[in-house]
Amino acid sequence: MQKKIEAIDFLKGYSMLSIVIYHIGQELNLPGAVARMINFGGTGVHTFIFVSGFGLYLSHLRRPLPFVAFLRKRFSKIYVPYVLTVIVSAAIALFLPIYPSSAFAFFGHVLLYKMFFADIMGSYGYQLWFMSTIIQLYFLFIPLTRLKERMTDRAFLVIGLAVSISWGVLIVAMGNASLRNYNGAFFLYLWEFMLGMLLAGKFYREGYAFWKMRVVWLVLLSIAGIGCYGLMALELGAYGRLLNDVPALVGYTSLSILLYRLKLSWINRFVLFTSKFSFALFLVHMLVLQLVILLVSRLGVIFSWSIGLGTLALCLGTGYWADKFFNRVDRLLFGPARQPATAAGR
Numbered sequence: 001m002q003k004k005i006e007a008i009d010f011l012k013g014y015s016m017l018s019i020v021i022y023h024i025g026q027e028l029n030l031p032g033a034v035a036r037m038i039n040f041g042g043t044g045v046h047t048f049i050f051v052s053g054f055g056l057y058l059s060h061l062r063r064p065l066p067f068v069a070f071l072r073k074r075f076s077k078i079y080v081p082y083v084l085t086v087i088v089s090a091a092i093a094l095f096l097p098i099y100p101s102s103a104f105a106f107f108g109h110v111l112l113y114k115m116f117f118a119d120i121m122g123s124y125g126y127q128l129w130f131m132s133t134i135i136q137l138y139f140l141f142i143p144l145t146r147l148k149e150r151m152t153d154r155a156f157l158v159i160g161l162a163v164s165i166s167w168g169v170l171i172v173a174m175g176n177a178s179l180r181n182y183n184g185a186f187f188l189y190l191w192e193f194m195l196g197m198l199l200a201g202k203f204y205r206e207g208y209a210f211w212k213m214r215v216v217w218l219v220l221l222s223i224a225g226i227g228c229y230g231l232m233a234l235e236l237g238a239y240g241r242l243l244n245d246v247p248a249l250v251g252y253t254s255l256s257i258l259l260y261r262l263k264l265s266w267i268n269r270f271v272l273f274t275s276k277f278s279f280a281l282f283l284v285h286m287l288v289l290q291l292v293i294l295l296v297s298r299l300g301v302i303f304s305w306s307i308g309l310g311t312l313a314l315c316l317g318t319g320y321w322a323d324k325f326f327n328r329v330d331r332l333l334f335g336p337a338r339q340p341a342t343a344a345g346r
Helices: 006-025 032-062 067-093 103-110 126-149 153-174 186-206 215-235 237-243 245-261 265-275 278-299 305-334
Strands: none
Touching: 006 032, 006 245, 006 265, 006 278, 006 305, 032 126, 032 186, 032 245, 067 103, 067 126, 067 278, 067 305, 126 153, 126 186, 126 278, 153 186, 153 237, 153 245, 186 245, 215 245, 245 265, 265 278, 278 305
16 A cells, blocks of 8 residues: 555645745735635644544554554654754744743743643744644544544544534633633544544545545535635634634635646645645744744835745745754654654654
């Protein structure tokens, strides 16, 4: 069975690109409709978590690892680059006003207790809230594989949906839906991680490849998912905004697969290239963006489309070289060379 699945790599790269473009787009003075379209790029985090579940479980089925070995592998591939990014960001923040800097926030990242404190969840880069979520899912992964072995696919997914929906309803009812340590907790994203595991199992056992479904279904799912996502966000208040993850994942992922299936060679090559250093890009892009924003403000110019495009290119270049640096550190600390870092599987 092939080791790399091009469509999964495309989803990984595309979701990360859309997240970066979303963050850069927030700095542009966009009209309402365009701003809402840009904001949809932020839903790429759902596809990234889904792909993480798929990649990790497929890797587990091909070569199972015990709990400690699995965490050791995640430590070298994910935690070390994350902490290195925090160290660099904190060092720069000592001299340039890009982030509020404190020992409490710094060690919150290093020691992983930031996931319990909303005021430091996004310190040293707001995107780093996601690290708490994915690390929580890593600790749950091996127990989830045991759970999946003991029940049907349907029951497995129903449990994930029940946990995620219940948590969403609970934090809205508590008035904590806007706090990142609540809305970023793994409970809310558990179902999409488990869905990825479920589909990886079906691919491994039956050869079922969801990315090969008929185009007409992809079109319908894209329209229905995006439509429901927008409707819930606009019409159902806090509950709708927090619980529209299901249509967000369905619509965004289906649209991404449609783009992949168009086989526009230059787009596919670019996205697949980006997927090779997607995790490093995720880690460093907000640092690059904050430095550009600081420079723009000191020069007294407007953050324009041209500056936005230049920032995107700078983010991509920095992510590419950061990945090479992370690989070199990994070889020094842990031995032989590994594949480029990714939070979404091996």
